[in-house]
Amino acid sequence: MAKDVIIACDFSSKEDVYSFLDKFTDVKPFVKIGMEMFYAEGPEIVREIKKRGHKIFLDLKLCDIPNTVKKAMSVLSSLDVDMCNVHASGTIAMMEAAVEGLTRPDGTRPLLIAVTQLTSTSEERMRNDLLIDKPLNEVVVHYAANAQKAGLDGVVCSPLEASLVKEKCGNDFMTVTPGIRFADGDVGDQVRITTPEKAREIGSDYIVVGRPITASDDPVFSYKRCVKEFLGKEI
Ligand code: C5P
Numbered sequence: 001m002a003k004d005v006i007i008a009c010d011f012s013s014k015e016d017v018y019s020f021l022d023k024f025t026d027v028k029p030f031v032k033i034g035m036e037m038f039y040a041e042g043p044e045i046v047r048e049i050k051k052r053g054h055k056i057f058l059d060l061k062l063c064d065i066p067n068t069v070k071k072a073m074s075v076l077s078s079l080d081v082d083m084c085n086v087h088a089s090g091t092i093a094m095m096e097a098a099v100e101g102l103t104r105p106d107g108t109r110p111l112l113i114a115v116t117q118l119t120s121t122s123e124e125r126m127r128n129d130l131l132i133d134k135p136l137n138e139v140v141v142h143y144a145a146n147a148q149k150a151g152l153d154g155v156v157c158s159p160l161e162a163s164l165v166k167e168k169c170g171n172d173f174m175t176v177t178p179g180i181r182f183a184d185g186d187v188g189d190q191v192r193i194t195t196p197e198k199a200r201e202i203g204s205d206y207i208v209v210g211r212p213i214t215a216s217d218d219p220v221f222s223y224k225r226c227v228k229e230f231l232g233k234e235i
Contacts, residue, residue, distance in 0.1 A: 001172060001205055005196070005226050006030045006057050008178070008210035014041045014048075021052060023220055027235055030055040030082070032208055046079050055082040057176075057208075061115050063087035066097035073101030073112075081110050083176075083206075085156060088114040088143035095150030113154045113176055114147035116140040116161075119192065137161065141168045148173055159194040159202055166203045178208040182225070185212050196229035204230075 009031045011017045017037065031054050037045060038060060049056055058081040062069050069086060076084050086098050095114060102109040116139070117126065123136045132139060144155045144165045154174025157165055162175040181193045188211055199207045209226055216222035227235050 001174065003200075003205050003231060004030050004055075005223065005230055006032050006176070006206050006208045007213050007223065008032045008034070008208050009037065010034060010210050010214065011037065014045050017045070017049070020214065020219065021049070021054065024223070027220075027223070028053040028055075029223055030057065030206075032057040032059050034059045035061070043079055046081060050080055057081070057083040057085075057206075059085060061085055061087055062098065063090040063094070066090075066094045069094050070097040070101035073098045077102045077104055077109060083111040083113065085113045085115055086152075088116050088147050088155070092146050092150045095147055095152055099151045111153045111174070113156055113174060114143065114152050115156050116143040116147075119158050119179070137164055141165060144169055144173070154205065156208075158192050159199050159204060160192055162199075162204050163202050171203070174205045175203060176206040176208060177204040178210075180207045180209045180212065180226075182212055182222075182229075196226050200230050200232065 007029050009017050033056055046056060058076060062072055063086060086095055099112060102112055117136060126132045126136060140157060140161050141164050145168055147155055148169045154176060155165055156176045158179055159177045162177055165175050177199055179190050179193045180196055180199060181187055183195050187193060196207060207230055213219050213222045213226060224235055
């Protein structure tokens with residue numbers, strides 16, 4: 001299975017994204033574009049970044065009735081993104097509809113992954129706000145299994161959940177993990193973190209890395225360092 005480093009491009013304007021990406025001349029990293037940028041700039045930002053030769057994870061976390069999600073996914077598929085996502089809490093039926101909407105007439109489609117429980121959701125909030133009494137890990141693994149049943153390719157999860165997901169769903173079911181920090185780097189507001197090397201050891205397939213690269217004095221160097229630690233090879 002493909003493994004890669006995805007840079008979270010959490011910038012506030014398209015000019016900032018483009019000037020960041022301009023620094024990369026010999027390599028074209030896989031990038032993540034989130035809701036804030038997509039809602040502000042629209043599909044044009046996806047087209048422009050694709051034109052520059054990058055793969056895109058469009059992180060919009062869809063969750064709605066199956067028919068609406070299916071139609072929205074078919075729009076994203078025609079934008080030619082490489083990876084997108086839904087909330088597993090939308091149910092198996094919604095996730096199946098997402099796969100259907102995403103699949104192009106020739107049978108190809110972008111990778112589709114599910115958010116299980118957001119890492120901002122604690123066990124206490126899950127119990128009090130959502131009336132879910134099960135342990136958080138059990139819920140994450142159950143939602144991952146639902147995503148697999150619906151035909152999705154994997155889940156976004158914390159690095160600490162990745163091995164539980166692999167145990168339940170098998171090694172071919174992708175785990176995409178944020179919360180990555182260099183051993184000698186700033187932690188920032190992330191709580192449960194791991195290094196690129198450790199993420200590899202525990203079986204992450206894609207790591208999503210933001211500030212350790214975007215806020216670095218030398219983003220290209222930090223990206224290459226991250227790839228080297230995660231994939232174990234120089235680029
Ligand atoms: O800058 P940093 O490396 O913390 O960025 C991590 C990226 O991953 C951000 O875009 C953040 O929104 C995203 N993310 C996360 N934790 C999750 C899901 C997504 O940090 N559970």
